[in-house]
Amino acid sequence: MVQRILERGEIEALDHTSLPRLRLPELGGVFAPRAARLRELAAGKVAGIPVNPELSGYLLLMADMVSAQAETLATLNTSDAGLPDAATMERAQQHAMPPLAAFAPRGPAWRGILTTLLDKLDSVAARQIEISIVIAALRTMPVEELEALADAVIAQRIDGLNAAQAPFIAAALQVLWTYQASHLQQRQVPVLETGTLCPVCGSHPVASVIRIGGQSQGYRYLQCSLCSSEWHMVRVKCSCCEQNGKISYQGLGYLDAADDTAKGAAAPGNKANDPGKFARAETCDDCHGYRKIFNQEHDYNVEPLADDLASLTLDVLVCEAGYLRASVNPLLWLGNLA
Ligand SMILES: [Zn+2]
Numbered sequence: 359m360v361q362r363i364l365e366r367g368e369i370e371a372l373d374h375t376s377l378p379r380l381r382l383p384e385l386g387g388v389f390a391p392r393a394a395r396l397r398e399l400a401a402g403k404v405a406g407i408p409v410n411p412e413l414s415g416y417l418l419l420m421a422d423m424v425s426a427q428a429e430t431l432a433t434l435n436t437s438d439a440g441l442p443d444a445a446t447m448e449r450a451q452q453h454a455m456p457p458l459a460a461f462a463p464r465g466p467a468w469r470g471i472l473t474t475l476l477d478k479l480d481s482v483a484a485r486q487i488e489i490s491i492v493i494a495a496l497r498t499m500p501v502e503e504l505e506a507l508a509d510a511v512i513a514q515r516i517d518g519l520n521a522a523q524a525p526f527i528a529a530a531l532q533v534l535w536t537y538q539a540s541h542l543q544q545r546q547v548p549v550l551e552t553g554t555l556c557p558v559c560g561s562h563p564v565a566s567v568i569r570i571g572g573q574s575q576g577y578r579y580l581q582c583s584l585c586s587s588e589w590h591m592v593r594v595k596c597s598c599c600e601q602n603g604k605i606s607y608q609g610l611g612y613l614d615a616a617d618d619t620a621k622g623a624a625a626p627g628n629k630a631n632d633p634g635k636f637a638r639a640e641t642c643d644d645c646h647g648y649r650k651i652f653n654q655e656h657d658y659n660v661e662p663l664a665d666d667l668a669s670l671t672l673d674v675l676v677c678e679a680g681y682l683r684a685s686v687n688p689l690l691w692l693g694n695l696a
């Protein structure tokens with residue numbers, strides 16, 4: 359009997375099942391846990407990320423926003439969210455392009471989502487006059503202005519962008535893209551040539567996370583700032599320029615030049631649940647950019663976007679050391695902090 363030899367493509371397919379290259383979002387798995395995490399962070403209950411009182415007010419406000427995102431997501435169905443058609447999916451496969459490309463022409467669905475989101479924030483607006491002003495402005499904004507705002511948010515063009523309005527626009531777009539991404543199958547998402555952009559929508563990642571458990575044990579994923587998908591990238595590699603020669607890690611209050619490869623895991627002092635090792639910035643002296651990396655081994659409840667937002671102190675430290683933040687946090691639109 360002749361044993362059948364696997365074709366090249368089949369071998370690659372096997373490889374992909376042993377290491378999940380992509381973690382697509384689940385409908386209930388993004389916004390509700392993120393809102394809960396933001397409330398924990400605001401209350402100072404996350405040992406690895408100390409939060410000062412000024413920031414905790416903002417985190418609570420964003421927790422309300424993210425809760426409203428969860429409620430809005432639950433109202434969507436496949437007809438009003440407009441899933442991509444078969445031709446779009448096929449074109450994405452043929453050209454190794456993201457199937458939910460953020461830069462492609464957009465339908466009006468996201469504006470309906472924004473309206474629902476703003477409605478769900480009514481009780482927050484009633485408590486906070488500043489928020490009610492922003493919401494009122496967004497409600498009466500002409501369509502062309504809203505679309506221009508959405509373009510700027512998707513392209514992460516900070517210059518000229520209204521920093522108070524941007525998180526609301528980003529939140530509405532996130533709801534739509536997360537809904538759509540949750541309806542994809544991994545095999546529908548091609549492998550892109552670049553590892554630094556989301557293979558589902560082509561957006562920048564917000565932060566890295568080293569996952570634990572199951573097949574993802576010890577692997578680093580980048581979390582998409584728009585569609586909430588997570589894709590695999592090897593550790594000790596720059597998530598901005600993909601170089602790996604001049605990577606360092608900086609935590610809150612100490613500079614750790616050593617790499618964080620798995621070999622360190624068994625070393626004394628690197629046991630699990632060490633808050634000092636949870637949140638770090640991965641800096642690169644090739645491009646002078648950085649992104650944060652959170653290690654689930656040291657905090658099981660890690661949530662990359664929320665943890666990135668709450669660890670603003672780390673941004674200040676790393677920017678003062680001369681590194682540039684690689685991409686924005688969709689819920690906080692600031693320029694360089696140095
Ligand atoms: Zn994405």
Ligand SMILES: [Zn+2]
Pocket residue numbers: 596597598599600601642643644645646647
């Ligand atoms: Zn780099």
